[in-house]
Structures are given as structure tokens and as C-alpha cells.
Amino acid sequence: MKTEQLIDLLxxxxxxxxxxxxxxxxxxxxxxxxxxxxxIALGGIGPVPAAMVGAAALWIKLAYGGAMAxxxxxxxxxxxxxxxxxxxxxxxxxxxxxxxxxVGTANLLGMPAAERLPAxxxxxxxxxxxxxxxxxxxxxxxxxxxxxxxxxxxxRLAGFAAGLxxxxxxxxxxxxxxxxxxxxxxxxxxxxxxxxxxxxxxxLGPRVLRW
Amino acid sequence: MPDNANQNxxxxxxxxxxxxxxxxxxxxxxxxxxxxxxxxxxxxxxRMQSAPDDVxxxxxxxxxxxxxxxxxxxxxxxxxxxxxxxxxxxxxxxxRRRGRRDALHETLDDVDEALLVxxxxxxxxxxxxxxxxxxxxxxxxxxxxxxxxDGLSVAEAAARTGASPSAIKVQVHRGMxxxxxxxxx
Numbered sequence: 003m004k005t006e007q008l009i010d011l012l013x014x015x016x017x018x019x020x021x022x023x024x025x026x027x028x029x030x031x032x033x034x035x036x037x038x039x040x041x042i043a044l045g046g047i048g049p050v051p052a053a054m055v056g057a058a059a060l061w062i063k064l065a066y067g068g069a070m071a072x073x074x075x076x077x078x079x080x081x082x083x084x085x086x087x088x089x090x091x092x093x094x095x096x097x098x099x100x101x102x103x104x105v106g107t108a109n110l111l112g113m114p115a116a117e118r119l120p121a122x123x124x125x126x127x128x129x130x131x132x133x134x135x136x137x138x139x140x141x142x143x144x145x146x147x148x149x150x151x152x153x154x155x156x157x158r159l160a161g162f163a164a165g166l167x168x169x170x171x172x173x174x175x176x177x178x179x180x181x182x183x184x185x186x187x188x189x190x191x192x193x194x195x196x197x198x199x200x201x202x203x204x205x206l207g208p209r210v211l212r213w
Numbered sequence: 214m215p216d217n218a219n220q221n222x223x224x225x226x227x228x229x230x231x232x233x234x235x236x237x238x239x240x241x242x243x244x245x246x247x248x249x250x251x252x253x254x255x256x257x258x259x260r261m262q263s264a265p266d267d268v269x270x271x272x273x274x275x276x277x278x279x280x281x282x283x284x285x286x287x288x289x290x291x292x293x294x295x296x297x298x299x300x301x302x303x304x305x306x307x308x309r310r311r312g313r314r315d316a317l318h319e320t321l322d323d324v325d326e327a328l329l330v331x332x333x334x335x336x337x338x339x340x341x342x343x344x345x346x347x348x349x350x351x352x353x354x355x356x357x358x359x360x361x362x363d364g365l366s367v368a369e370a371a372a373r374t375g376a377s378p379s380a381i382k383v384q385v386h387r388g389m390x391x392x393x394x395x396x397x398x
Contacts, residue, residue, distance in 0.1 A: 003273075003338075003341055003343040003346075004335060004348040005250055005269060005272055005273055005276070005335050005338075006247070006250075006335070007249065007343075008273050008276060008277075008342055009247055009276065010243065010247060011357075011361045011362065012276065012277070012280045012361075013239050013240075013242045013243035013246060013397075014239065014360070014361045014362075014364060015239070015360040015361055015364075015366075015367070015383055015385070016237075016239055016242050016280070017233075017237050017239075018235060018237035018285035019235040019284050020284035021284070022282065023284030023285060024285065059376070063396055064391075074265060082285060083285045083286070083287065083290065083295075084285060084290075084294075084295050084298030084299050084302070085291070085294035085295045085297070085298040086287070087392065097259075152282070152284075153278075153282040153285040154304045155299065155301070156299045168254060169254065181312055182244075184362075206264035212306065213278070213282075213302075
């Protein structure tokens with residue numbers, strides 16, 4: 003088939019380009035991912051005690067996870083488009099991490115020095131990141147699938163963004179079951195978990211995001 | 214050799230065509246793809262000097278990818294940059310499939326796309342897309358043939374096959390995606 007014939011074929015009946023394609027793929031991926039994370043966390047670990055529901059700690063975790071998910075979704079959306087600049091979106095992610103770090107630091111500074119390290123470590127610092135990673139895996143699968151149907155020309159970075167996104171969704175689910183109360187704990191150990199998922203995404207990106 | 218000096222369309226001409234194409238103007242889309250194809254040819258010939266017989270195949274593969282990924286274009290992106298990013302992705306993928314490890318580390322120099330010469334004369338292809346089309350599953354092949362070769366509308370094609378109009382659209386899209394997968398050796 004000559005190229006001009008191929009062009010005739012492509013153009014005929016082509017219609018308009020699909021609107022909001024990126025959102026239409028990332029949106030369902032996010033919903034499926036966060037639902038899976040919440041279901042596994044609630045079913046597998048169990049919901050937080052009722053007393054925590056009104057307290058600040060739960061809402062801080064949800065706010066952090068939510069903000070990170072939005073920032074990471076923005077970044078992933080940029081990286082899903084060939085030649086689209088992603089600097090502002092990357093800065094957005096850093097802002098979210100930095101903001102949470104500030105909240106955590108302020109909280110630590112407001113306590114007596116002797117209480118700071120125990121608050122930072124909580125009771126589950128060694129396991130928390132791994133719970134976040136585990137709960138992020140369904141979301142990582144759906145996020146990578148969503149990106150595969152788009153056009154990521156920087157697959158390692160796109161995989162990293164997918165991992166950030168999935169990690170944030172995993173953290174949102176984990177927040178429903180996590181009994182820790184220190185914002186500094188969240189700023190460090192939730193971020194470590196999200197970061198590990200991001201690195202996993204970056205490792206998978208070049209292999210999975212082929213189109 | 215064709216005189217290439219005066220055949221560089223200004224970026225704004227292509228951009229106007231492309232934006233109309235994005236909105237659904239099929240004639241503009243066809244014109245835009247023809248322009249893009251000749252630029253792609255020049256771009257790829259420059260980078261595939263060790264594999265000149267593969268250039269036209271890669272032009273076709275890239276055009277298919279551009280078509281399938283139209284939804285990832287947005288107005289703030291320069292058309293040339295968007296096209297070149299996709300072409301480079303396809304080129305790197307070709308080198309990877311061919312096992313050319315050295316080419317992966319090749320610094321793809323940032324040639325200013327506006328300086329690229331348009332090459333209107335098509336090269337020969339190794340692979341025949343028409344054969345690949347005929348190898349598609351029946352529903353996909355039929356939907357593509359009726360709407361894109363015979364030029365029926367979606368409604369007419371639906372009436373002819375007994376499928377719903379949205380099923381026709383889905384089969385066309387799936388068929389084009391399958392075609393894009395099949396062109397990878």
C-alpha cells in the first residue's frame with residue numbers, strides 16, 4: 003500500500019479527535035485503584051477505631067494522599083502527551099511533598115524534644131511503607147494500563163509518575179486502616195511507601211509502556 | 214532530485230490544517246497528513262542512513278501512530294514537536310526490535326524541525342499494509358473496509374452489517390490498533 007493510499011484510509015471517516023482522552027483513561031484507573039486499595043485495607047487490616055474518625059490525623063492523611071494523587075495525575079497526564087512540558091507538574095509534586103514535610107516538622111517542633119523521635123517512628127514505621135506499596139499495586143496496574151493507551155514518549159518518567167499516582171491512591175486506602183497519629187510519621191513513612199511504588203513504576207515503564 | 218528548497222510549508226499552515234483536522238475536517242486531515250508524511254520522510258531518511266529501505270515503512274508506522282494518538286495532542290503543543298516526538302519513539306522502538314543496542318545510546322540531535330526538508334517522493338515499503346488489513350479479524354476488517362475504503366457512513370455500514378453504529382466505530386478503532394501492532398515485525 004502506498005503511503006498516499008494509507009493517508010486516504012486514515013482520513014476517511016476519521017471525524018474529530020477524541021476529546022479529553024487523557025482524563026478518560028486516568029479517571030477510571032484512579033477510581034478502580036483507590037477502591038481496590040480501600041477494600042483491601044478495610045477488609046485485610048480493618049478500619050480505624052471510631053475515635054480516630056473525627057480527629058485530625060485521618061484527615062491529614064487523606065489530604066496528603068488526595069493532594070499527591072492530583073499532583074501525580076497532572077504529571078502523568080503531561081508525560082502521556084508527546085513533547086508536552088512536564089516541569090510545572092513535577093514542581094507540583096515537590097510542593098505537595100514539601101508541604102506535608104512542613105506540617106510534619108511544625109508538629110514535631112511543637113512537642114517536647116524527648117517525644118519527637120518516638121512520634122516520628124510511631125509503632126509501625128518499618129511496616130507502614132510496605133503496606134502502602136502493597137495497597138498501591140492494583141492502582142499501579144490500572145495506571146500503567148491507562149498510560150499504555152496514551153502516548154508516553156518518556157516511558158521511565160511516565161512509569162515513575164504512574165507509581166507516584168498509584169502510591170498516593172494506596173496511601174488513601176491505607177489511611178482508612180492506619181492507627182498512627184503523628185503528621186511527621188505520615189510525612190516520612192507514607193512518602194517512603196509512595197516513593198518505592200514510584201521507583202517500581204519507573205522500572206516497569208520502559209517494558210510495559212510500549213505502543 | 215526534487216528541488217526541496219521552496220517546499221517547506223510554514224509551521225502555521227500545517228498548524229491551521231491540523232487544528233481543523235482535530236475538529237473533524239477530514240479534507241484538512243488528509244492534507245495535513247500528506248504534509249507531515251513528506252517531512253517525516255526527510256527526518257527519518259536523515260536518521261536511518263544505515264537502513265534506507267525501512268524509511269517508508271517507518272513513515273507509515275508513524276502516520277498510523279499519529280492517527281491513533283490524535284487524542285494526546287493539545288493546542289499548546291507545536292505540531293512539529295509532537296510529530297517528531299512520536300517519530301523518534303517509533304524509531305527507537307524499531308532499533309530495539311532490530312537489536313541495535315548501540316543506536317539506543319545515540320544522541321538524537323535536536324535538529325530544528327523547521328529546517329527539515331520535505332521529501333514528497335515516496336520510497337518503497339517492505340511490508341504491504343493492504344495484506345495486513347486483509348489479515349484482520351472479520352468484524353474489524355469489514356468495518357474498516359466499508360467505512361474507509363468504500364466510503365460508507367457509519368450508519369450505512371451499520372445497516373449493511375446489522376451491527377450497531379457504535380459497534381462499527383469500536384471495530385474500526387480496534388482494527389486500526391491491531392494494524393498498528395501488526396506492523397511491528
